[in-house]
Amino acid sequence: MPSDFKVIIVGGGPIGLLAAHALQLAGIDFVVLEQRPRIVEDQGASIIVWPHTLRVMHQLGILEDLLSMGDELKRHLSFTKEGYAFSVGDRWERTHQNHGYWPVAFHRAELIEVLYNTLPPDAKEKVFTSKGLVDIEADEAGVRATCIDGSFYKGSLVIGADGVHSKTRSQMRKLALEADTQRDWDPEEPYLSTYRLLFGSFPSPCQPNFGYDTHSQDKSISFFSGEKRGWFFLYEKLPSPTQERVKYTEDDIQAVAKEFSDFALTQTVKVKDVWSQMCGYGMTTLQEGILGHWTFGRVVLIGDSCHKFTTHIGLGFNNGVQDVVVLFNALRKAVHQSSSGIPGYLTLIKALQTHEESRKDHKFHLYYLIS
Ligand SMILES: Cc1cc2nc3c(=O)[nH]c(=O)nc-3n(C[C@H](O)[C@H](O)[C@H](O)COP(=O)(O)OP(=O)(O)OC[C@H]3O[C@@H](n4cnc5c(N)ncnc54)[C@H](O)[C@@H]3O)c2cc1C
Structure with missing residues (x-):
């Protein structure tokens, strides 16, 4: 009505x-x-989508369009920064067994593009x-x-x-x-940041479907691999929590990339192996709060x-x-x-x-x- x-x-x-x-x-x-x-801008970020969200996408009639753009996460390992795999996780299999879908990694720009393109023409005209x-x-x-x-x-x-x-x-x-x-x-x-994040995407350096993490004192990494590209997230604890809005310069970004350069993404790939091939990246403080x-x-x-x-x-x-x-x-x-x-x-x-x-x-x- x-x-x-x-x-x-x-x-x-x-x-x-x-x-x-x-x-x-x-x-x-x-x-x-x-x-x-522009509605679609590519900064190199990804978005992992969980099964309950995929069900909502199905209700909205856009699930098939979305899934064709995503990469399922199936294999999980945890590493030390030197590349020693100290844990084989079953989080992705459990998600699939219990909820019917693997978690799916999307390139953020492509997810937004699908959300925009699947709006009917008269609805698109209302987006300014x-x-x-x-x-x-x-x-x-x-x-x-x-x-x-x-x-x-x-x-x-x-x-x-x-x-x-x-x-x-x-x-x-x-x-x-x-x-x-x-x-x-x-x-x-209203939000407080305790960590900052350097994120980015690059041509996939390994098989698809990996969702790995790397751990160290005050620093950690998430790495996801898809068919076309990989994404990393380099987390670093701030000297002290802040509520201020921080804008990072290219020099700040290069300095963080250097700190992480020898950290492992997989058993054979390090951050420095992909840094020269980045397709897009950005750095932000990680605000938290409700x-x-x-x-x-x-x-x-x-x-x-x-x-x-x-x-x-x-x-x-x-x-x-x-x-x-x-x-x-x-x-x-x-x-x-x-x-x-x-x-x-x-x-x-x-x-x-x-x-x-x-x-x-x-x-x-x-x-x-x-x-
Ligand atoms: C690197 C990275 C990885 C992430 N990975 C995940 C993940 O794996 N899974 C997950 O669930 N979440 C993830 N997130 C979080 C997720 O991206 C956000 O929760 C999500 O984008 C929030 O969407 P939003 O539309 O509320 O806000 P935003 O994505 O921030 O969009 C807000 C929009 O409002 C516009 N805007 C701002 N001010 C104005 C104004 N004054 N007038 C008009 N327009 C305005 C902005 O330009 C923007 O387009 C990630 C975030 C980052 C940074």
Whole structure:
């Protein structure tokens, strides 16, 4: 049932694009506002996708397109930095036995490309680039999101899928504190980093389907191999934890690559063997934390904007997918139960709060889309 209810999604990353898929299937109008000039950009990162997320992709009708781009992880070994294999793990086999799929490694840029390309043409027309959000106004009647170029979009609610440095999050904070200057709220920079990460991709130096790790004092590595390319993640403990946003230079990156150059990726391949062939790389601090407040009024957060995990266990994207599922089950119910197709203010607020409460529930749940 189409409705006049309109959602403004801020951020055209993986979670914003998945939100677009869920909304268009539910017949709810939306726009996606992405600050970058292009949806697909390749920095060399990968994303490991777990079976429960693959099931959601199946529900969205995009599983086959995705699987054709992925590399299953089947073989696990743990090494010392010298390359001594001290553990043979069965984590990937167990995942397959218990959940029906191997974990699948995707090149992040290709995953995003599939998420964008599988949107129907009329949904793609609602995805706008070079639209960095700068301001949100909201009241009981609706929201207005203003972009850096001065354009603005009116709607029923704003969903912040704009990542770790979310502008939606800071605008939501501003609205909450304007309404009550005494209230407790999350700090402007809510996450803490204890590690930094140099990540990148390179032509595959070995057989596909490896998911290995290498361990040392204050340093470790994850390595994944696919048919076309391999990906590494070089983790290093920071001298002290920080909440500051750090931007690394090329010199910083080269220095870290040098520190790791003799570390083993496999029994026969070291970091220095692939460093000269890198296809793309980047370095970032690894923020961690879960926000106290995920919603205020007509604004709600999903993905890295409200929870952030270190990358080594592959939880960030997979958890963001669960946010999409829970939020859209609640929103769809609210829209379809209202006779006009536009839920009242209190009904909407309740749906957004249900999302936050369900996702923060400490009992273990996996959520799927309800049709
Ligand atoms: C190297 C690396 C490896 C990872 N590996 C895994 C893994 O194996 N498995 C896993 O589950 N997770 C992994 N993660 C985490 C995962 O990438 C994130 O959890 C996921 O990308 C979060 O998606 P998101 O859409 O919420 O945010 P993002 O991916 O950060 O996307 C946010 C989008 O919003 C846009 N944006 C930002 N500000 C604005 C604004 N003001 N206006 C408009 N648009 C804006 C950005 O340009 C971006 O496109 C990894 C992360 C890294 C860095």
